[in-house]
Amino acid sequence: MTAATTIAGLTVTPLRQIVDDRGAVLHMLRADEPEFGPFGECYFSQINPGIIKAWKRHRLQSQNIAVPVGRVRVVVFDEREQSPTKGMLDMVELGRPDNYVRMRIPPLLWYGFKCIATQPSLIANCVDTPHSPEESEVLGLEMLKQKRALNLLRDGSGRC
Amino acid sequence: MTAATTIAGLTVTPLRQIVDDRGAVLHMLRADEPEFGPFGECYFSQINPGIIKAWKRHRLQSQNIAVPVGRVRVVVFDEREQSPTKGMLDMVELGRPDNYVRMRIPPLLWYGFKCIATQPSLIANCVDTPHSPEESEVLGLEMLKQKRALNLLRDGSGRC
Numbered sequence: 001m002t003a004a005t006t007i008a009g010l011t012v013t014p015l016r017q018i019v020d021d022r023g024a025v026l027h028m029l030r031a032d033e034p035e036f037g038p039f040g041e042c043y044f045s046q047i048n049p050g051i052i053k054a055w056k057r058h059r060l061q062s063q064n065i066a067v068p069v070g071r072v073r074v075v076v077f078d079e080r081e082q083s084p085t086k087g088m089l090d091m092v093e094l095g096r097p098d099n100y101v102r103m104r105i106p107p108l109l110w111y112g113f114k115c116i117a118t119q120p121s122l123i124a125n126c127v128d129t130p131h132s133p134e135e136s137e138v139l140g141l142e143m144l145k146q147k148r149a150l151n152l153l154r155d156g157s158g159r160c
Numbered sequence: 161m162t163a164a165t166t167i168a169g170l171t172v173t174p175l176r177q178i179v180d181d182r183g184a185v186l187h188m189l190r191a192d193e194p195e196f197g198p199f200g201e202c203y204f205s206q207i208n209p210g211i212i213k214a215w216k217r218h219r220l221q222s223q224n225i226a227v228p229v230g231r232v233r234v235v236v237f238d239e240r241e242q243s244p245t246k247g248m249l250d251m252v253e254l255g256r257p258d259n260y261v262r263m264r265i266p267p268l269l270w271y272g273f274k275c276i277a278t279q280p281s282l283i284a285n286c287v288d289t290p291h292s293p294e295e296s297e298v299l300g301l302e303m304l305k306q307k308r309a310l311n312l313l314r315d316g317s318g319r320c
Contacts, residue, residue, distance in 0.1 A: 021208075022207065022208055022211045022213060023205065023206040023207040023208045023211060023213075023275075023280060024204075024205075024206040025203060025204070025205055025206075026203060026204040026205075026206065027203050028201075028202040028203050028204060029201065029202045030200070030201045030290045030291070031198075031199055031200050031201065031290055032290045038191075039191055039199035040190070040191050041188075041189065041190045041191065042188040042189045042202055042284075042286055043185060043186060043187050043188050044184075044185070044186040044188060044228045044284070045183065045184075045185055045186075046183040046184040046185075046186065046228065046229075047182065047183040048181075048182055048183050051182045051183060053182060053183075068204045068206065068282060069206075069229055069282055115183075120183060122228060122229055122282065124202075124204070124284070126202055130190045130191055130192045131190070
């Protein structure tokens with residue numbers, strides 16, 4: 001069941017894991033799901049322990065991310081002018097077995113990742129348009145307006 | 161550049177890896193590539209060291225697989241009645257950094273996997289129809305007509 005978060009349009013959908021002693025089959029995205037939008041591209045981001053990749057936002061593209069290997073903290077900040085949740089922050093820790101979910105990040109939200117596992121983690125991303133450098137923006141770690149976001153990403157606590 | 165193999169319709173396409181000291185961005189599949197067919201589903205198969213998953217074939221669905229984590233040996237056998245390469249076997253070892261490729265397995269070919277890394281490996285698969293149990297067949301390890309296929313999968317050598 002897809003669940004809402006504190007940010008409008010940001011959703012989290014539990015994904016099926018079929019585990020046996022040989023390994024596991026891990027669902028990610030099906031074209032016949034109600035949440036499915038167009039398929040643009042599938043790619044992976046491998047992220048080393050302790051590393052932060054932030055901040056990024058897309059003007060047009062939606063992200064659909066899951067973490068099949070390792071554990072990744074995701075922080076999202078809503079700076080959208082017309083949003084009912086403008087100014088809100090959210091944090092989700094993605095990883096197996098307890099939080100193997102697909103997180104949908106709609107356009108215009110700022111987001112960042114931190115690898116919080118002791119091994120390199122893998123973020124899988126199925127986006128709804130193929131990659132185009134013109135439609136995304138990056139912002140330096142310290143440059144986001146909402147300063148609490150960086151503390152939240154760094155240590156999960158949001159200390160100022 | 162997509163390359164042919166010894167089996168008609170089985171292709172291998174090198175994928176881009178953008179590596180830095182934080183990790184890597186690993187391409188998988190884009191909707192604007194010439195090789196792109198419909199998008200049906202994306203899922204992962206985690207496979208533990210030494211484990212074999214074989215044999216399987218699909219009547220309708222094409223597989224597009226890549227190995228972003230670990231190393232996996234894939235053996236494919238062509239038993240298609242009308243195929244110009246009927247009776248042929250092929251073997252490819254997928255993994256980073258030297259063989260990060262997308263392998264397209266068209267319908268009606270038998271295939272099997274073995275994890276040949278010391279860590280669990282991850283097979284990513286973008287298939288062109290959503291999963292449906294009716295359109296695939298499984299065959300016990302020893303049951304494939306071409307007996308050499310199992311030796312090839314087990315030890316990469318094809319000894320009888």
